[in-house]
Amino acid sequence: xxxxxxxxxxxxxxxxxxxxxxxxxxxxxxxxxxxxxxxxxxxxxxxxxxxxxxxxxxxxxxxxxxxxxxxxxxxxxxxxxxxxxxxxxxxxxxxxxxxxxxxxxxxxxxxxxxxxxxxxxxxxxxxxxxxxxxxxxxxxxxxxxxxxxxxxxxxxxxxxxxxxxxxxxxxxxxxxxxxxxxxxxxxxxxxxxxxxxxxxxxxxxxxxxxxxxxx
Amino acid sequence: xxxxxxxxxxxxxxxxxxxxxxxxxxxxxxxxxxxxxxxxxxxxxxxxxxxxxxxxxxxxxxxxxxxxxxxxxxxxxxxxxxxxxxxxxxxxxxxxxxxxxxxxxxxxx
Numbered sequence: 001x002x003x004x005x006x007x008x009x010x011x012x013x014x015x016x017x018x019x020x021x022x023x024x025x026x027x028x029x030x031x032x033x034x035x036x037x038x039x040x041x042x043x044x045x046x047x048x049x050x051x052x053x054x055x056x057x058x059x060x061x062x063x064x065x066x067x068x069x070x071x072x073x074x075x076x077x078x079x080x081x082x083x084x085x086x087x088x089x090x091x092x093x094x095x096x097x098x099x100x101x102x103x104x105x106x107x108x109x110x111x112x113x114x115x116x117x118x119x120x121x122x123x124x125x126x127x128x129x130x131x132x133x134x135x136x137x138x139x140x141x142x143x144x145x146x147x148x149x150x151x152x153x154x155x156x157x158x159x160x161x162x163x164x165x166x167x168x169x170x171x172x173x174x175x176x177x178x179x180x181x182x183x184x185x186x187x188x189x190x191x192x193x194x195x196x197x198x199x200x201x202x203x204x205x206x207x208x209x210x211x212x213x214x215x
Numbered sequence: 216x217x218x219x220x221x222x223x224x225x226x227x228x229x230x231x232x233x234x235x236x237x238x239x240x241x242x243x244x245x246x247x248x249x250x251x252x253x254x255x256x257x258x259x260x261x262x263x264x265x266x267x268x269x270x271x272x273x274x275x276x277x278x279x280x281x282x283x284x285x286x287x288x289x290x291x292x293x294x295x296x297x298x299x300x301x302x303x304x305x306x307x308x309x310x311x312x313x314x315x316x317x318x319x320x321x322x323x324x
Contacts, residue, residue: 017288037262046269053265056288057245063287086260 009169010072015059016052020066024169026075033082034058040088058085113166113175122160130175230257232310234267235295235303238277242292268293276302 011027013020022030037054041047061081062073112131114123125143129136147153166175230252237243237251245268252258271277276299281289295303 041266044266045273050265050269053245053268053291054262057249057261060246060287084261086262088262090260091262091266 015062016056018059018063020059020062020073021071022073022078023075025173026073026078028169028173029075029082030078033078037088040091054085110177111171111174112163113171114160114163115175116165116167117172121156123165124156124159124163127163127166127175128159130177226257229310230263231267231271232303232306233257234264234271235276235299235306238293239295239300239303242280242294244290244292248293271299275299 009024010021011024013022013027013030034055038047038051041050044050058081061084062077065073065077065080110131113127115126115130116123118126118136120140125139126136128134128139143153143156146155164171166172233252233255234248237248245264248268249258249261249264252264253261258264268277272279275296277293278296278299279291279293282292284290
């Protein structure tokens with residue numbers, strides 16, 4: 001399905017009692033940001049209140065961005081607010097220096113997808129372009145040269161088959177590279193550990209089952 | 216990198232003094248605190264102020280009350296408690312002394 005260029009899916013969201021219409025991709029980014037703030041303050045005294053104060057400030061900033069001509073919040077608005085408020089690791093005054101200064105700048109967690117919204121054939125080149133951060137034109141040119149110079153277009157076809165297409169919004173964000181912050185990393189490690197534990201549990205119960213049958 | 220760390224340490228205590236000083240003027244709304252601090256280039260990101268306000272409130276230095284607003288939900292207005300006023304006096308005195316000593320020392324060189 002091809003989406004029209006000026007048509008985007010929006011979400012209706014409520015921030016601190018005020019309702020906003022927001023683009024779907026912007027909503028995902030905002031949601032990640034808010035949950036990273038929540039995780040950051042989780043175990044602190046008065047965390048609920050800090051979070052709701054920050055949310056109400058965000059709502060206030062959003063309100064200032066909207067007017068009669070602009071009714072929908074987009075990803076730029078969200079990024080602007082994020083920049084103004086700062087990342088959770090920058091929030092604490094009383095934290096140890098290491099965490100302030102050795103906190104690595106947000107890394108880019110990327111995955112290779114085919115960009116089917118910007119494609120000539122299968123979106124392989126545009127996907128590679130997004131992944132390596134190179135203008136798609138150069139990659140297309142390379143493929144054309146490779147094909148003309150005698151090699152078969154097999155390389156393209158193989159890539160077409162093995163690279164998945166970015167269909168959902170979150171896949172598109174992954175394709176473009178979503179910044180990962182400390183709490184995200186922590187979360188993904190925790191998820192990974194849980195996965196691993198589940199697998200072991202499965203294995204253990206399967207083994208038990210086998211032994212029982214043997215008896 | 217090292218300079219930044221020292222600068223941050225210097226700023227840390229001063230920020231608290233300045234927030235209290237901004238609040239001492241009147242009952243102030245959070246956004247006013249934020250813009251005063253940003254204008255003075257004492258903070259870069261707004262998020263830093265919220266945990267600080269919370270700590271000062273928990274320590275009994277600040278209090279706030281809710282006030283209705285015409286353009287949105289009710290707003291928090293901060294003011295100093297009696298203890299807060301004393302703390303601010305003490306901090307200001309200390310800052311002025313420190314400032315004097317440091318300047319004197321720096322001028323000698």
